[in-house]
Every structure is written in C-alpha cells, then in structure tokens.
Amino acid sequence: MTREFPLTARGVARLQTLTDTAASLFLDQGYGAVSLDMLIARAGGSRRNIYQHFGGKEGLFIEVVTRLCEEQGQPLRDLDIEGDEIGEALTAFGHKVLEIVLQPRTLALHRLMIAEGQRFPALSQAILRSGHEAGVKTLAEWLRNRRCILRTDLTPEILAEQFVSLLITGPQLRALVGRESLPLSSAEIARLVRETVSAFLHGALKGGKSPDA
Template sequence: MAKDNCILGGLGRRASKKEIKTDQDSVQNPSVWDRDQCLFASLGQKLSRSEKKRNDIRNAASEIFITQGFEAASMDKIAALAGVSKRTVYSHFGSKEELFAHVITNFCDLKREELDVKPDHELPLKECLVKLGTKFLHMLHYHGSVSLFRILISQAETDPSHGIEFMNTGPKISRELLATYLEEKIAAGEIAVDDPLEAAQSFYSMLFGARYLTCLVTGAPPPSPEEIDTIVDSTVERFIYGLKVTKEP
C-alpha cells in the first residue's frame, strides 16, 4: 500500500470524512491495523528475506509501543506479533531502547516527507499555508501520533534521549523547511520577516493550540475534519496578519 494511503493528508489535500472515520477506528481499535500497511510499509519495493523480517519487527514494535506504551512493551511481545523468534529480534535490534529509537526516527522521516512544502510561485502564500497546516494537524491527531507523544513524555525524566531524537528529526527539520519556504517568499518580495525560523516556529505553535493539549492529557476525541479546517483557516489568517505582507498574492 502506498505511503500516502497510510498517512492522511499525504497528497496535500484535506482528508474526507470517510478517511477520518477509518483512521479514528484504527486508533481506537488497533486490531484493525494491517502491519504491512502501517508506518513501515515497504512501499512496493522487493525486499530480501532479512529485510522483510526487519520490517515485520519494526511494524510489530510500532504497534506494540503505540498501543501498550514503552514500559509494557517487551521483546517477547514484539517477536510474537512479528512472527519471529526473540533471537531474531535481537539480531536486528540490540535492545528495546534501540528498537524504539528506530520507530521514532522512521516515524519522523515519513512525517517530514509529508510536510515538505515545495514552494510554488503560482500558488498564493495563504493556500500553501492552509495545505501545510491541514496536513500537520491530521498528522498530529491521527495514526498513533498522540500515543507516541505520550510515550515520549512519560520517558522524558528517566530517558530524555528519545524525546531529543524526536525533536531533532521531526519538529526541528519541519521548522527549517517552512523557514526556507518563507525565505523564498521574502526574496520574491511578497513578505518581510526579520526571522523566518522564528516565524515558522510561531506558525506550528499556533496550530498546536489548547485543543491538542486537551487531547494529549485527557484522552478527548480528536477534532473532526470540519473542526480542523476551522482551526487551520483561523491560524493562517492570524499568522499572515502578523506578517508584513508587501504585495497581494
């Protein structure tokens, strides 16, 4: 299954109600997941037997970590779900910590590909930001993201290395991508921004908002597609208002 069928918004569009409903079901009922269609799907390329086992292990680990948490996860459970021996798991990943680090890194790599805004000078600034914001919020609220963030928070005091890895491979690079895009808009004379990187940080911070924190700490349901549209539209309007727009798009 193609990656953009695994991750909502991968095509740079708003997700349909049917897609969101399917995704909500997968989060609430992990048994509907197909490991070959989750974060580490092989994307169609032919894998060697060893590579397939490695993928199966990472897929199983992703599911176990997200549904049971880091502490409750064990190499025995991961091996059973992957259909391999525990010895095989250890031959690919030296420890549970190493395997979890791989889950985080691959998660961030795939999400970063989704959020890679490629400047289109024929596309107005507002429309670009709406696309980016919509993809970002769908990523943030679905596909196990909330569960993964909770795990990172729970590990922060005892082992912050996973959280640091996540920040460096996920949010940091996403901010830099948006900052580069804003720099191109500055060069084109469309906006005037003193610090594009700070502006990019502000945009993502505005998207998080109070709604995400509520979902993260209370288990409240994620926003509907219509609510996401409203959040994004409002955020983009406020963000652009804070920029020094030098000419109409």
C-alpha cells in the first residue's frame, strides 16, 4: 500500500468497502477479468483513490490476497489438537481441517493461487504457506511431542504432510472441479476422516503389517 497519510473514519470505511469488493471480484473472476472500472462501479471511489492508496490494480490485488492469506491462515494456526490418544486427536484435527479447506472462500483462494501462480509467484507461495503448510505445521508440532509412539525413520513434518495430504487431496480436488456437492454432510466428513485416520495409523496391508515385518 502506498498511502502515507492518515485516513478519516469515513475514509477507512470506504477503503474497507473497496478491498472487500475487490476480494469478492478477484476470488470470483480472477485477476485478469477484473477491471478498475468494474470495481469502481460496485464499490464507488475513483481511479485516483485506487492509485493513491495501492499504486494501481496490481498493488490492490497484492493487498487483497495478503489479507485473504491472513484470513485463511488464522483458523489453521489457532487449531487446538485436543487429547493425548493419537487416533482421537487425529480424528478431531481432521474434522476441523476438512471444514476449513472445503469452505467456498478457501477453495476460491486455492483456484486463484493456481491461476495466478506464474504472474504472482510470491503471492501463490504465501497462499500455500497460510493454508496447507500451516495445517501441516500445527500437526507436526503436536506429533513431535509424541515421538515415543511414532516411527523413528520419519520426521514429524513428513508424517504430518502425509496425513494432511491423504485427508484433503481427494475432497479438495473434487470440490475444485465441481464433482463434490458442498457442503459435505457430517456423516460424509466423519467417513472421510475415519478412513484417513485408519489408513494413516495402520496402513493398507492386512493387519497393518509393514513390508519389513
């Protein structure tokens, strides 16, 4: 943001309306399809104000996506993994993560990351850090305190990455291409989490035996 002077309360409210409207437009239509004229028609204001505060459309986009990253990342950073029994804890964590990543706004931000990755690589990486990687970090920190019951040849970070990827990849991809009816029912979320926890803890082999057993 290029603004270097204080805003009045009215100015702050107008700026909030502008950024909120821009967020909705960018998430719905992408960067290229949104023009400043379209934004001004919906939110009010002027080109002069946009250039004065953000330096133009690109600066506004960067500001909006930065805020969206913070909005997306906060629930994942705040996740409190409850309980000491690993199966119960992973189940509770899985429910919360699926509810977050399958929200329409989160999915729209993910689409934006893919669509604008080449034009704005730093922003796309920020979206990844605030979403997927934030969830992995939260789980890895919890697993690190339970190393005594985990495999010693895999780090908590690898285990957390595998669990989160196993849990969200299928539902998220199906939702992104419109093959998943949202919101998922409580029963469907419970099934996805239960199957993920079982596969993660016991593997795919009968009896949960490792290949080296």
